[in-house]
Amino acid sequence: MVETALPADRASAPLPGNAGGAPAVLKVAAVTRRFFGVAALDGVGFAVPAGRITGLIGPNGAGKSTLLNVVSGLLRPDAGQVRFEGDDVTGMKPHRLAARGLTRTFQIARGFPKMSVFQHLMLYGPRQPGERLLQAPMWSRAARDREAELAERALAIAGRLRLSPLLDAPVTALSGGQKKLVEIGRTLMAEPRMILLDEPMAGVNPSLGAEIAAHLQALNAEGISLCLVEHDMALIRQLCHHVVVMAEGRTLVTGSFDEVVENAEVQEAYLGRRH
């Protein structure tokens, strides 16, 4: 069963059977965003089922990155709505979204050049009262206890991602693949309920890619909803329960991987029309 060209106002309609009837954690409805008159997003709408791994695919220029930027609060949409766990979060600032449990990663691993791996992990820890100016110099009991809690979690996450030997290294000293692992680790520190991943495998060697894929599946098994933009079709097939195909700023098709690759419109969007 393939739902074709989901109209914007039907974005909140029940998902097709392949979504397993899971409620939607994220709903994007009729989102439009223009850059100097060119519509990068032109009424895109779809739902991401909770507790699943959803793949967002589409040819270059389909608007996937812009959509990720809109959902994660970097860009305000010109029109449309984004709902996270039922609440309208359209145009909300990234730090407020992070506090609600919606975080993202970047295609090119970004970091704070002069901070160590451990500091990156600690930084992402939420609800640290010591980040308030008036509490910081006092180093209150609550702040110290929270710091100890976060440190324990950070060390555990570093161990899980096999980053322990690199804890004190500045991120600039890491390899591309290690940076990706740090990115996953620090996102985990934020205690997310949903992670948007922008090409988590871009520029990563196959063995590390497999390791990252295993980490993503483990996270999902813990109940974190994932939505990933990716060009590697084998990976999408392996990981994703549900696939959303975008083209020209709109939702083209949603369904399971096998369903969407069979779809003629998808083939046309990727390969061009047959004359």
Add this chain to the structure above:
Amino acid sequence: MLSYLLFSVTIGGIYALLSLALNLAWGGAGLVNLGLAGFFGIGAYATALATGAGAPLAIGLVVAMAAGVLAGLAITGLTLRLRDDYLAIVTLGFGEIVRLVALNERWLTNGADGMSGILAPGKAALGVAGFNQAWAAGVTLLVILVWLLLRRLDQSPFGRALRAVREDQELAGFAGKPVLRLKYQAFALSAAVAALAGALYAHFQSYISPDHFQPLITIYIFLAVTAGGIGRPVGAVLGAYCVVAFLEATRFLAAVVPGIEAVQVAALREALVGLSLLLVLHLRPKGILPERIPPAPKAPS
């Protein structure tokens, strides 16, 4: 000679406070503040006006810091979209505006003639020598207090969040940090410390004029923070005392270098300041005491 040394210690302490202020905004949050002399001046004029109206020293210092906070908040609000070079240019403009206002609003600041007879607490009771000793000790004590406070901030989760804003403010937002609040707080606190330095200067000299708040002071403080080690409060303090020692030492150039006149000595001093900055940047690009990455705690085994 002793009073000259004590005078240098006091001025060194005032420069150290300014360096701590700059290090908080620039080293901590990455906000380049070339208007430091402006905040310095605001503090000086605020306390001169307040104590001139009959307020005691403590109230004068509080008024100066409050004026600094207000100016800091206003400048942050006006420059939210600016970073790096652009922020530097706008804040440089702000510093000049403060100086020009002080120069032209004669009803308030007495213009180019400056404000004289500013309350100099203890001068009558202690005599000139005692006053110099007391101020050298008092200012040094304040430097230690502010240094301890800012070091504590620097090492706290607040300092960590501020660093994240410095390195990549967009990413800091995704890390869940309220970037705007952090910028406002860092800049306002920095402005308050700079204004405190200005207030101390005004009471110590008991005379201020717009000439005391030239942009050159800002440059000296940038030199101090760069030389001492940007991003580390103790580096800023050390850098400030080094710069003052250097500036004072070069006064005696005329005695060492034969055949130059007073005007040439002044020019040579400026040239030496520039040369020393180049040397520091060449030999110790990260400063004498560079920023450190605090080590992670050891995992319980």
